[in-house]
Amino acid sequence: MGDAVLGRQTDLPASTEIASQAAIAINHLSLRYGTGPKAVTALDDIGFSVREGEFVSVVGPSGCGKSTLLKILAGLLPPTSGSASLNGTDIQGPRRDIGVVFQSPVLFPWRTVLGNVLLPADVQGLDKAAMRTRALDLVNLVGLTGFEDSYPRQLSGGMQQRVGIIRALIHDPALLLMDEPFGALDAMTRESMNVELQRIWLESKKTVLFITHSTAEAVFLADRVVVMTPRPGRIGDVFEVDLPRPRPLEVMNTEKFGTYVQRIRRALNATGGHGGGLD
Amino acid sequence: MINFVLRLGLIGAVLGVWEWLVAFMQVPTYILPPPTSIFRGLVNGFSSNLYPEHIMVTLSETLLGFVFGTVLAFFLGTIVALSKRVEYFLYPFIVMFQAMPKVALAPLIVVWFGLGLTSKVINAALVAFFPLMVNTIVGLKSADEDRINLMRSLAASKWQIFWMLRLPNALPFIFAGLEIAMIFALIGAIVAEFVGAEKGLGMLIQSMNINMDVAGQFSILLILSMLGLLLNGTVTFIRRRVLFWDPATQADGKLNSDKGGV
Numbered sequence: 001m002g003d004a005v006l007g008r009q010t011d012l013p014a015s016t017e018i019a020s021q022a023a024i025a026i027n028h029l030s031l032r033y034g035t036g037p038k039a040v041t042a043l044d045d046i047g048f049s050v051r052e053g054e055f056v057s058v059v060g061p062s063g064c065g066k067s068t069l070l071k072i073l074a075g076l077l078p079p080t081s082g083s084a085s086l087n088g089t090d091i092q093g094p095r096r097d098i099g100v101v102f103q104s105p106v107l108f109p110w111r112t113v114l115g116n117v118l119l120p121a122d123v124q125g126l127d128k129a130a131m132r133t134r135a136l137d138l139v140n141l142v143g144l145t146g147f148e149d150s151y152p153r154q155l156s157g158g159m160q161q162r163v164g165i166i167r168a169l170i171h172d173p174a175l176l177l178m179d180e181p182f183g184a185l186d187a188m189t190r191e192s193m194n195v196e197l198q199r200i201w202l203e204s205k206k207t208v209l210f211i212t213h214s215t216a217e218a219v220f221l222a223d224r225v226v227v228m229t230p231r232p233g234r235i236g237d238v239f240e241v242d243l244p245r246p247r248p249l250e251v252m253n254t255e256k257f258g259t260y261v262q263r264i265r266r267a268l269n270a271t272g273g274h275g276g277g278l279d
Numbered sequence: 280m281i282n283f284v285l286r287l288g289l290i291g292a293v294l295g296v297w298e299w300l301v302a303f304m305q306v307p308t309y310i311l312p313p314p315t316s317i318f319r320g321l322v323n324g325f326s327s328n329l330y331p332e333h334i335m336v337t338l339s340e341t342l343l344g345f346v347f348g349t350v351l352a353f354f355l356g357t358i359v360a361l362s363k364r365v366e367y368f369l370y371p372f373i374v375m376f377q378a379m380p381k382v383a384l385a386p387l388i389v390v391w392f393g394l395g396l397t398s399k400v401i402n403a404a405l406v407a408f409f410p411l412m413v414n415t416i417v418g419l420k421s422a423d424e425d426r427i428n429l430m431r432s433l434a435a436s437k438w439q440i441f442w443m444l445r446l447p448n449a450l451p452f453i454f455a456g457l458e459i460a461m462i463f464a465l466i467g468a469i470v471a472e473f474v475g476a477e478k479g480l481g482m483l484i485q486s487m488n489i490n491m492d493v494a495g496q497f498s499i500l501l502i503l504s505m506l507g508l509l510l511n512g513t514v515t516f517i518r519r520r521v522l523f524w525d526p527a528t529q530a531d532g533k534l535n536s537d538k539g540g541v
Contacts, residue, residue, distance in 0.1 A: 074432045094434040106425045110524045123433045
């Protein structure tokens, strides 16, 4: 069902050509706040790429600039130097082919669940009837059927964040940017949301850049884990996660999973980074 | 239910003690009339068709002043909230006028605009203007940073951010401002009538004062508080309909705790 709802292949004729290319290419990206001697370097010469359909997690201690990186990719913040491109075109401001999921659900309390999911479609003036059908399918995909006409305050934190996720999918973006979307949830809800996100990703085949400070979450979800080091934010090691999909929660108890987590933790600790700063 | 009966009982007891004390201590009617003569004044005023006429005058002054004042306040507040430039240049005026007790302008307004309806409407509008303008500015500026970022990330235009986010987000503030403005408009109209008017409840109070008709004044005060309740209740009713999604509205109005008193 998910393919019918979310698939891009059918409406993107050039997809076979793009498939092998990098969906996101980040080149020598730097960001400095302020000027002169007081300038703070938040990001220093960031460079990596993400393949189409790939799930990449970015982990790092607070202050490593990972949220800043996401803001740049979302077009909310111009970089000081360097560039980032999506499907071959530079990101020079907000784009309609990107969906963003924030740390909090960021729902509008005066809109129903369905109304919130349809917000991007309303902003971008997409066909109302078609979008409504699609929104109902998405609501169904995350198990919120029956809550379409509820208001956000009537939902639990986990349910609200599910609305936040499918809202980012409604306009069928090529790229999904997620900024610690489950950080505010309790451990149990967080785990089930991880499983759910994996399922949504497997069905939608979106390119995902997922920012987190939880190593286990990063390994569980990602094809590749990018470690960022703080002050200034740089790219450290990159780990390929070779675990079969779909991954059940039990995978977290396996030795292989443990080894990944340990290696990433070691890479994180080597950067010596804990503590506040830019994030 | 029991509480409701107790409440009525208390009101009855207060009126009873009042009636008895006035008689017992032989307080003259022109100082403090007993509730029964206030009631008689009320009945007389209505049966002689004196009160309805003046109520209509004060009510229309209040409503017209409310509409003009709040519409203007909403537009000016919106412009100030959306444009840093306009805010910069208007700020000194706003601060100065806000600190001034607007009712003190009433004598001037009456001199400028005469004893008729116009001066009352202008005074009511002036008094109603500020609470709504301030609340509109605060409300429109209070949109959450994350929500603005969400709208921006969707490539929303400034207008879309205004209509879809800033305005609905400001509505709880705007309604709190409207509730205050409603009561303020009534105060503004009454004060202007005190200064000089041919009709209206404020004018009636003053002429009764000169004639030492204290019972009559009390009956007008009763009408005025009923009028205030009715006007405020109307705005609250609309607010509940519009802001059903607002938790503060559900819990009922901490927002309007600063109304009353000028």
